[in-house]
Amino acid sequence: MPPIDLRSDTLTAPCKTMRTRMATAEVGDDYYREDPTVRELEDYTAELLGKEAALFVLSGTMGNLLSIRAQVPPGSAALVSSSSHLHLNETGHLASICGITSHPVPTPAGKYLMTDLEKNWPVPTGSQRGSVLNPRLKLIAIENTHNGEGGRCLDLAYLDKLGRFARERALTFHMDGARLFNAAVSLGVEASALAAPLDSISFCLSKGLGAPGGAMIVGDRDFIEEARHWRQMVGGGMRQAGVLAAAGLFALEQNIDRLGEDHVIARRLAEGLLSLGLTVDLSAVETNIVMAYLPSHLPSPATFHQLLTDENVLVLPPKGNRFRFVIHKDLSADDVDLALTRMGTITNYDRRFR
Numbered sequence: 001m002p003p004i005d006l007r008s009d010t011l012t013a014p015c016k017t018m019r020t021r022m023a024t025a026e027v028g029d030d031y032y033r034e035d036p037t038v039r040e041l042e043d044y045t046a047e048l049l050g051k052e053a054a055l056f057v058l059s060g061t062m063g064n065l066l067s068i069r070a071q072v073p074p075g076s077a078a079l080v081s082s083s084s085h086l087h088l089n090e091t092g093h094l095a096s097i098c099g100i101t102s103h104p105v106p107t108p109a110g111k112y113l114m115t116d117l118e119k120n121w122p123v124p125t126g127s128q129r130g131s132v133l134n135p136r137l138k139l140i141a142i143e144n145t146h147n148g149e150g151g152r153c154l155d156l157a158y159l160d161k162l163g164r165f166a167r168e169r170a171l172t173f174h175m176d177g178a179r180l181f182n183a184a185v186s187l188g189v190e191a192s193a194l195a196a197p198l199d200s201i202s203f204c205l206s207k208g209l210g211a212p213g214g215a216m217i218v219g220d221r222d223f224i225e226e227a228r229h230w231r232q233m234v235g236g237g238m239r240q241a242g243v244l245a246a247a248g249l250f251a252l253e254q255n256i257d258r259l260g261e262d263h264v265i266a267r268r269l270a271e272g273l274l275s276l277g278l279t280v281d282l283s284a285v286e287t288n289i290v291m292a293y294l295p296s297h298l299p300s301p302a303t304f305h306q307l308l309t310d311e312n313v314l315v316l317p318p319k320g321n322r323f324r325f326v327i328h329k330d331l332s333a334d335d336v337d338l339a340l341t342r343m344g345t346i347t348n349y350d351r352r353f354r
């Protein structure tokens with residue numbers, strides 16, 4: 001019984017054509033900016049997102065770290081989503097490497113409530129003199145799509161509003177867009193439109209886009225040059241990186257539009273989970289991530305997780321009674337149907353043992 005692995009879209013494997021493109025990539029030494037494929041990827045990315053420049057980095061985590069370290073001085077403060085990857089899952093680089101105090105703020109459905117931001121303004125901004133005691137707030141970060149909130153999209157109107165809020169307070173506005181193209185496809189807008197209000201964006205070439213690694217950061221030329229310096233500082237400079245950049249180029253050229261297929265399959269999975277008795281808010285399924293809650297009449301979350309594993313349906317351990325299921329290009333509608341059939345044997349568990 002082959003496993004059906006719904007743990008993450010980080011599991012995508014490079015397809016044969018991507019591998020061929022990698023194998024035949026023209027390369028040079030990127031320390032000297034002489035790798036033509038890396039340069040092509042950076043130019044292509046800057047144009048795609050409508051920004052002056054882009055930098056190829058090793059990972060989404062490195063993209064966030066460099067974006068923030070290059071723009072915000074140590075000793076500052078940052079507003080971050082309390083359920084964001086940046087806050088919870090990046091080893092604390094904001095504190096340890098960037099020297100920044102985080103102010104985590106809840107983001108139901110992925111969004112800060114403007115009332116939370118306006119009324120409970122935590123610390124003085126860069127341009128506003130407050131108590132000498134407080135770190136100065138210099139950055140606001142968002143995540144689009146928001147992974148921890150179920151792949152929710154931040155739309156243009158919201159981004160514009162938050163962009164204005166940031167500009168009026170002289171805050172740097174950064175987007176962790178690890179899954180930015182999922183948002184663009186789901187919202188039916190260009191990624192460049194979603195990027196427009198931001199000073200910096202980091203997005204992943206791995207995950208749904210299917211490259212074996214790598215991420216990009218984009219913004220204005222000075223910022224990217226500063227980030228290049230910090231990339232070197234943290235040991236992220238590469239030599240003949242064109243081999244990996246070729247995968248990124250292929251991912252951006254070939255794998256953006258098809259993300260919509262993942263979203264359709266995710267909805268199919270969400271509807272299936274609902275019919276098996278799990279609690280799912282279908283209106284919250286906007287991209288490739290499905291959050292499902294285990295009702296109390298089913299086995300405990302830990303038991304349910306073990307039973308899923310026994311049935312070879314792989315998901316990460318639950319948070320409370322919440323399970324996350326993630327769809328990507330290497331999972332088909334048939335895989336999802338099979339997973340649902342296997343899960344059906346578990347959701348009947350309580351009937352079997354009553």
Ligand SMILES: Cc1ncc(COP(=O)(O)O)c(C=O)c1O
Pocket residue numbers: 010058059060061062085086143147176178179204206215
């Ligand atoms: C929202 C988000 N941001 C950043 C990252 C980090 O990406 P990487 O694994 O490439 O460091 C992830 C990884 O899953 C993510 O989900």
